[in-house]
Amino acid sequence: EIVMTQSPAALSVSPGERVTLSCRASQSVSSNLAWYQQTPGQAPRLLIYDASTRATGIPARFSGSGSGTEFTLTISSLQSEDFAVYYCQQYNNWPRTFGQGTKVEIK
Amino acid sequence: EVQLSESGGGLVQPGGSLRLSCAASGFTFSSYGIYWVRQAPGKGLEWVSAISGSGDNTYYADSVKGRFTISRDNSKNTLYLQMNSLRADDTAVYYCAKTWYMDVWGKGTTVTVSS
Numbered sequence: 001e002i003v004m005t006q007s008p009a010a011l012s013v014s015p016g017e018r019v020t021l022s023c024r025a026s027q028s029v030s031s032n033l034a035w036y037q038q039t040p041g042q043a044p045r046l047l048i049y050d051a052s053t054r055a056t057g058i059p060a061r062f063s064g065s066g067s068g069t070e071f072t073l074t075i076s077s078l079q080s081e082d083f084a085v086y087y088c089q090q091y092n093n094w095p096r097t098f099g100q101g102t103k104v105e106i107k
Numbered sequence: 108e109v110q111l112s113e114s115g116g117g118l119v120q121p122g123g124s125l126r127l128s129c130a131a132s133g134f135t136f137s138s139y140g141i142y143w144v145r146q147a148p149g150k151g152l153e154w155v156s157a158i159s160g161s162g163d164n165t166y167y168a169d170s171v172k173g174r175f176t177i178s179r180d181n182s183k184n185t186l187y188l189q190m191n192s193l194r195a196d197d198t199a200v201y202y203c204a205k206t207w208y209m210d211v212w213g214k215g216t217t218v219t220v221s222s
Contacts (some may be wrong), residue, residue: 005177034208044144044152045217048150049208074145091207096142096154096167 002026002090004022006099012107021102023071023088031090035064035073038101039084047086048073077105108210109133116216122218123193129186129203129213137161137181139206143188146215147201155201156188166173171197193220 003026013019023033031051036044046055048064051071061076074084083106088099115127129141143155156177157166165177176189186203202213 021144036209038152043202043212044209045212046203046208046210049210062137072181078184087208089152089154094157096157098154098167101151 001097002029002093003096004088004090004097004099006086006102007089008102009100010103012105013078014107015078015080019075019078019082019104021073021086021104023066023073023099025069025090028068028075029090029092031067031089033052033064033066033071034089034091036087036089037082037084038087039081044087055104075104080106108161109205111205111211113203116201118219118221119192119193119218120222121164121194124183124189124191125193125218127188127190127201127216127218129187131184131205134205136179136184141179141206142204142209143177143186143217144202144204144209144212145197146202147196147199149201150164153199158186159168163199173222190218193218195220 005024007022033051035048038044050063063074065072085101085103087101110132112130121127140159142157158177163180174192178187198220202215203213205211
């Protein structure tokens with residue numbers, strides 16, 4: 001099983017700041033990596049797939065990069081609606097696995 | 108509009124069974140693999156099971172293998188998850204999600220396993 005490790009577990013950020021979240025895979029997943037955003041009481045929402053492709057309707061302030069085992073999600077200027085939990089997930093191998101999540105909180 | 112809608116959740120005793128459904132609309136259902144993903148209270152996301160578009164290939168997490176069965180009826184645009192021998196740690200919100208990078212999610216259905 002591929003273990004996905006996200007860092008940090010949580011961070012406090014002020015609106016307008018740039019945020020960088022990391023996701024590391026225990027073995028290569030090529031570019032078969034997605035990022036999701038989840039706000040309280042809601043289903044997750046796809047942000048990025050294939051490591052760097054924004055999903056339909058996702059603002060340009062969200063960007064993804066990386067391949068192999070190291071991946072990054074960057075939010076260029078944090079908006080109030082971006083305070084949420086972010087998960088990475090690999091879809092290169094079975095079983096599919098998620099990271100434990102990074103909670104982005106208001107500073 | 109592409110939509111998924113789960114149903115069938117509820118309260119069940121340990122050792123009991125439940126069948127979840129996921130109704131799809133707005134896309135060619137048979138062309139896409141579909142996942143079940145769950146989230147225990149206050150916890151992260153856990154992949155549970157998946158099925159290919161044709162239904163020929165199925166996949167399971169070790170935690171549910173032998174107890175859960177995924178299936179689909181492409182004529183009804185509906186996905187199912189038959190859950191047997193339920194345990195307390197199966198308590199979660201269960202989501203269905205479309206395609207391998209989960210581009211569309213349902214709102215979820217809650218399963219509570221408790222005596």
